[in-house]
Amino acid sequence: MREFDYRRAPDVAGAVALLAADPDARFLGGGTNLVDLMKTGVERPALLVDVRELPLDRIESTDDGGLRIGATVTNSDLAAHPEVRRRYPALTQAVLAGASGQLRNMATVGGNLLQRTRCGYFTDVAGPCNKRVPGSGCPAVEGEHHNHAVLGASDHCVAVHPSDMGVALTAFDAVVSYETADGPGALPLADLYLPVGDTPHRETALPSGALITGVTLPPAPVAARSRYRKVRERASYAFAIGSVAAALDVRDGVVRDARLALGAVASRPWRARAAEAVLSGAPAVGDTFAAAADAELAAARPLPDNGYKVTLMRNLVVAVLTELAEEAAR
Amino acid sequence: MAPASSSTHSAVTLNINGEKYPLSVDHRTTLLDALRERLDLTGTKKGCDQGQCGACTVLIDGRRAVSCLHLAVAAEGREITTIEGMAEGDRLHPVQQAFLDLDGYQCGYCTPGQICSAVAVIEEHAAGWPSAVTDDVRPEAGPPPLTADEIRERMSGNLCRCGAYVSIVQAVARAAEAHEETAKEASA
Numbered sequence: 203m204r205e206f207d208y209r210r211a212p213d214v215a216g217a218v219a220l221l222a223a224d225p226d227a228r229f230l231g232g233g234t235n236l237v238d239l240m241k242t243g244v245e246r247p248a249l250l251v252d253v254r255e256l257p258l259d260r261i262e263s264t265d266d267g268g269l270r271i272g273a274t275v276t277n278s279d280l281a282a283h284p285e286v287r288r289r290y291p292a293l294t295q296a297v298l299a300g301a302s303g304q305l306r307n308m309a310t311v312g313g314n315l316l317q318r319t320r321c322g323y324f325t326d327v328a329g330p331c332n333k334r335v336p337g338s339g340c341p342a343v344e345g346e347h348h349n350h351a352v353l354g355a356s357d358h359c360v361a362v363h364p365s366d367m368g369v370a371l372t373a374f375d376a377v378v379s380y381e382t383a384d385g386p387g388a389l390p391l392a393d394l395y396l397p398v399g400d401t402p403h404r405e406t407a408l409p410s411g412a413l414i415t416g417v418t419l420p421p422a423p424v425a426a427r428s429r430y431r432k433v434r435e436r437a438s439y440a441f442a443i444g445s446v447a448a449a450l451d452v453r454d455g456v457v458r459d460a461r462l463a464l465g466a467v468a469s470r471p472w473r474a475r476a477a478e479a480v481l482s483g484a485p486a487v488g489d490t491f492a493a494a495a496d497a498e499l500a501a502a503r504p505l506p507d508n509g510y511k512v513t514l515m516r517n518l519v520v521a522v523l524t525e526l527a528e529e530a531a532r
Numbered sequence: 533m534a535p536a537s538s539s540t541h542s543a544v545t546l547n548i549n550g551e552k553y554p555l556s557v558d559h560r561t562t563l564l565d566a567l568r569e570r571l572d573l574t575g576t577k578k579g580c581d582q583g584q585c586g587a588c589t590v591l592i593d594g595r596r597a598v599s600c601l602h603l604a605v606a607a608e609g610r611e612i613t614t615i616e617g618m619a620e621g622d623r624l625h626p627v628q629q630a631f632l633d634l635d636g637y638q639c640g641y642c643t644p645g646q647i648c649s650a651v652a653v654i655e656e657h658a659a660g661w662p663s664a665v666t667d668d669v670r671p672e673a674g675p676p677p678l679t680a681d682e683i684r685e686r687m688s689g690n691l692c693r694c695g696a697y698v699s700i701v702q703a704v705a706r707a708a709e710a711h712e713e714t715a716k717e718a719s720a
Contacts, residue, residue: 205540208559208605230606237562237601238582250559252606278595282661284671291669298664302689303656304649305583307595308602438664438688 203240207249211256214381214415220251222383222411229253229413231274231313234305239318243327244334254310258415261285267421273312273414277301277367280311290419292428292447296370299432302439312414315368315378315394316406319361319469320441322346332358333402340402343505349443352502352511354468359402360505362466363395364441370430372471373447373463374422380412391417395470402469424451424459427530431522432465433514442466444514450526452486460523462494464515467502474498477519486527488520495519544608548573549617557604564588566604567614575615575644579691586690589645590614596652598689615644618651627651627707636703638694646690650704653686654711678708 208230211217221227226248230236239245258272261283269285280286281297301309318324323331323341330338342350342360350360368391376391387409394406408414428449434440445465451458460481462474477494484490495516502512537543537556546553546566553571564581567573567590579587581600588599591613618625627650630636637643657678662669665685666676676682683704684697692700 203560206559207539208542208603230603233603233606234583234598234601237603240560241582250603254606278656278661282659287662287669287671294662294669295664298662298666298669302586303653303686304586304589304596304598304689305601307592307652308597438685 203243204246204248206247208252209249210252214256214258214413217251217253217256218381218383218411218413220249221413224249227251229312231310232276232305232308234301234309235313235317239325242325244318244325253312253413258312264418264421269419271311271417271419273416274310277306277309277311277314278303280367281306288426290370290374290422290425290428292425292430292449293367293370293374293419295430296366296432296445296447299430299442299445300366311367311417314365315371315391315414315417317364318405320364321350321361324361333361333405336401336403346507347505348507348510349441349466350505350508351468352504352508352515353464353472353499354398354470354501355503356398356400356402358400359398359469361402361469363468363470364466365471366430366432366442366445366465368471369445369463369465370428370447371417371419372473373428373449373461374419374425377418377420378414379416379418380408380414382409382412384409386415387412388418391471392473398469405469422449422461424449424461427451427526428461429522429526431518433518444511444518446515446518446522448519448522448526450481450486450523450530452527452530455486455531457481457484457486457490460494462498462519462523464498464519467511467515474519476500481523486523486530488524491520491523491527492516494523542605542608544605546571546604546607546612547610548612549614555604559603559605561604562600563590563602563604563607563612564599566607567599573614573616577641577644579642579645584691585642585645586649587642587645589648589690591648591652594652594655596649613648615648618647625651626710627654627703630703630707630710631700634699634703634706636696636700637692638696642690642692642694646687646692646700649687649690650700650707653683653704654708656686657682657708658711658715678705680705683708 579585
């Protein structure tokens with residue numbers, strides 16, 4: 203590991219200033235991803251600015267009935283919060299489906315959104331990877347890619363975003379707040395991650411040196427009936443091979459409102475707007491749910507070894523929406 | 533000998549099991565390596581060293597964490613509890629006793645991490661935290677019973693290569709029952 207300097211940020215402005223002064227500096231949150239990447243040499247910061255003790259650890263109701271979640275709230279505290287469990291249960295389920303109890307106690311909301319892909323080529327510094335070394339190539343396209351992207355990828359990178367939390371936040375229209383040396387800003391989470399194209403090393407639309415300070419969830423009554431379902435290669439403590447965050451409001455057998463986002467299928471949490479368009483106003487029955495899934499997955503471009511994901515996601519979407527509709531009918 | 537503080541080292545005081553340990557650490561030092569290599573607190577074990585096995589689990593400010601991904605310098609000001617701090621004198625922690633009574637181990641290498649994790653699992657459950665296998669996470673549903681499925685899910689961050697899981701689950705269940713009894717007696 204490269205030697206590095208370490209500072210604890212006194213406040214948000216101080217954190218941003220410390221980072222701006224050193225192009226090789228990184229913010230340190232829970233460290234569950236960054237410290238690991240430093241050990242393998244993927245990340246080689248000259249300075250760590252520790253932001254864990256910044257006063258961004260609160261979850262508060264907003265005046266309009268949404269929630270504002272501070273960036274240093276831990277995954278554990280987010281999942282356990284009564285208002286999250288009551289108003290956005292799929293968010294609690296998504297967070298609890300990720301990592302282990304130990305890691306959730308350490309990991310933060312801001313860090314979760316900025317964690318890096320677990321693609322084995324990205325983490326292996328001995329080989330090429332366009333995300334790690336721009337222009338060096340993507341061995342995954344013709345190599346080991348059974349858990350890689352089927353939506354929105356390119357010939358330059360087929361890695362998936364590993365977050366579970368981000369999938370639920372995307373379904374519920376979360377907005378990311380950040381601070382820079384030039385002042386604060388905000389971005390819808392749906393716009394945080396850049397299209398892959400030929401620049402997979404450029405992952406987010408955040409200005410250089412920006413510190414995520416929080417995530418705001420707008421009010422979403424539909425989210426009170428929501429669910430997160432994750433499929434993985436073992437029963438617990440593994441990254442998804444596919445996941446769904448869904449919310450459904452059904453009245454008199456007709457879908458009034460629906461939210462749907464897919465995980466582990468793209469370089470970002472994937473908001474399924476084509477599917478939502480099919481669902482809205484349609485009868486809450488299996489045929490509708492299958493048509494919605496098909497509408498979203500029509501754009502899928504599977505690789506030789508990950509075509510199963512298209513079938514998996516179709517079945518997963520239908521299953522979760524069916525469960526939500528049955529729950530609504532009770 | 534490295535200077536006490538420089539751009540790559542810091543003088544820190546770690547608070548471990550109620551004792552203060554002043555130390556100069558290279559910033560690259562993990563809490564796990566500081567415990568084992570610098571402070572001779574070798575109860576905490578190094579397994580994968582990448583946050584995937586749980587052998588290095590300790591409590592930081594009362595919450596379980598993997599010490600292999602926690603920088604020692606970032607641990608200053610926090611209360612760290614390791615397996616060495618679980619017993620009260622000669623009296624084992626109820627979770628330690630349950631692991632002994634029910635053979636919750638074979639080779640014992642993962643055991644300190646399993647025990648630290650289990651102590652936290654019981655606290656987390658008592659605080660009403662749901663888990664990934666909890667049917668209804670809404671607060672109105674109340675805390676889920678600590679079934680074997682709940683224990684397995686909550687302990688899934690601790691691997692046991694010997695496969696002692698059956699007795700580990702039993703040990704955690706017994707310690708949790710004892711914890712509940714004690715809590716009832718205290719509130720009665």
